[in-house]
Amino acid sequence: YLPEEIFDSQKAYLTTRSVIRRLEINAKTPLTDKMRDELAEALWKAALQLEDGDLADAEARLKRAQERLSEAIKNGATEEEIAKLAEDMRRAMRDYMEKLAREAEQNPDQQQSQDGEQQEITQEQLQEMLDRIQDLMREGRTEEAQALLEQLSEMMRNMQMAQRQQGEGQGQGQQAMRDLQETLRQQQGLSDEAFKRLQEQFNSQRQQGQNGQQGQQQPGQQGQQGNQGEQGQPGGEGNQNGNDQPRALSDRELAERQEALRDMLESQRNGLPDAGNPEGRAARDALERAERSMGDAGRSLDKGDISQALNEQSDALDALREGIESLGQEMARNQSDNMGRQGDQAGRPDPNSERDPLGRQAGSVGRLGSDENLLNGKDPYLRSRELLDEIRRRTGEKSRPKIELEYLERLLDRF
Structure with missing residues (x-):
């Protein structure tokens, strides 16, 4: 369908x-x-x-x-x-x-x-x-x-x-975070299964080496050892394959699970919201690296190279953790940006709501404002210094009208 x-x-x-x-x-x-x-x-x-x-x-x-x-x-x-x-x-x-x-x-x-x-x-x-x-x-x-x-x-x-x-x-970011954390948990579990498989291979090789040494013994001793092995072997298998020690997954089963995990991570990465900042891009790059390492691990598992697969799974886990951390940073930054925009909008009055009789926007604390940008791109500290110097210069010109000089002196007192 x-x-x-x-x-x-x-x-x-x-x-x-x-x-x-x-x-x-x-x-x-x-x-x-x-x-x-x-x-x-x-x-x-x-x-x-x-x-x-x-x-x-x-x-x-x-x-x-x-x-x-x-x-x-x-x-x-x-x-x-x-x-x-x-x-x-x-x-x-x-x-x-x-x-x-x-x-x-x-x-x-x-x-x-x-x-x-x-x-x-x-x-x-x-x-x-x-x-x-x-x-x-x-x-x-x-x-x-x-x-x-x-x-x-x-x-x-x-x-x-x-x-x-x-x-x-x-909403999408939080769900993506939960999904990625679940993928990380399952990848850790799969790595544990692969390590268990490696131990099983090591024990099997050691058992074969011991059997080879027994084959070089005298016939009487070999038969005696063989009888002991026949009597003790079922109990040993019971310890390995019983409820306490479940059977390790085969190489093929491990490879299939690894490939399914890689596909799931790819689907999660494709479902992420578009990255709008460096943290978001870093998260997606890390998840892509995790996918590649998972794919390499799956191929190594299929070949029976468990040691190499464990190294590649370790790389995938590191990249996954890095991606989750970067995604968390992206979410925190987006939330901070949204709160900042909301604060600006809440604190900024409607430009058409408060106008003086001349149609100019009212300033703060009841002062008259201006619709023009008085700084014109200049450094605000430099511009304020220039204005203050100009006020002082005009205050020193005693030929100016008295009312103007009083106004300039009030400005100096305020600054």
């Missing part, structure tokens, strides 16, 4: 594919209770995404409902049509807010980083605005209803934009 014919959600597809990969990797060993619960929860989330859609689907439905209601108001639709479309928009808005709240529960860190203005907008307030729109339409005040609907739509767009900006970087 073709995945795109079944999965209309890329997130659900990637989640299901990741679960399948993990099952393939652990096909030869029983699942732990913890891993079973994790895989079941991941599949359940994927099923919900396929059945109900995600936040983007709810956002699209809300947008369509807004457009239909706006068009009906413009065209002078009947009260019954307006009521029906308003109810459609009410349901779409309720569905969107529920999915927004669900996503906030799943990503509490992301929710805490959002600005306070967005959190103050509640579903009840939006519903009240929609009720007011219907009241205005019943009263025949279509222009006011249209303006209020546009205001409601603008509020929803701002909320969606803020959610998207937070989710694209942090």
Whole structure:
């Protein structure tokens, strides 16, 4: 089958594919209770995404409902049509807010980083605005209803934009971090299995050497040793292959698991958000190196060269750790940048909100401002020194009017 014919959600597809990969990797060993619960929860989330859609689907439905209601108001639709479309928009808005709240529960860190203005907008307030729109339409005040609907739509767009900006970087980054940490854990486990296989090979070679020495003994001694070996061998195999010491995986099984891990890492790397800073690019470069080392290790395992495979697996682990560390730095930097932008926007007044009678933007603490850049690219400290010198020069010119000299002296006192 073709995945795109079944999965209309890329997130659900990637989640299901990741679960399948993990099952393939652990096909030869029983699942732990913890891993079973994790895989079941991941599949359940994927099923919900396929059945109900995600936040983007709810956002699209809300947008369509807004457009239909706006068009009906413009065209002078009947009260019954307006009521029906308003109810459609009410349901779409309720569905969107529920999915927004669900996503906030799943990503509490992301929710805490959002600005306070967005959190103050509640579903009840939006519903009240929609009720007011219907009241205005019943009263025949279509222009006011249209303006209020546009205001409601603008509020929803701002909320969606803020959610998207937070989710694209942090939500995807946090999930990618968890996936990469799981890949690191599984790679460490596979390296342990490879080392166990190397020990098995060493013990087998040592046993063969001992058997060769026994073959050079006298026939009577050889027979005696042979009888002892026949009596003791089953117990020895029981210790090696029993529950305390499970059988080591074969070279081929190790190679298959290594290749599956490499494929999973490649899928995770391709699903990372676009790198926008040096830390992000460093993370992707490190993950590419890990993929190459994993591929080399898989080929060495397939050839039975366990020692070489262990060296290559060690390189893969180092590159994976480096990639995870760089990805964490990228996420921290993106979060810091987002908080800085939000702080700037929160502290910067609307340029059109406060104007003096001459149309100039008001300055801070009630002072008059200016729309012009007075520095013109100069060093601010040098420019302030030049201004101060000019004020002092003019203050020394006693021929200037008294009122001007008093003003200049007040400026000097302030500086």
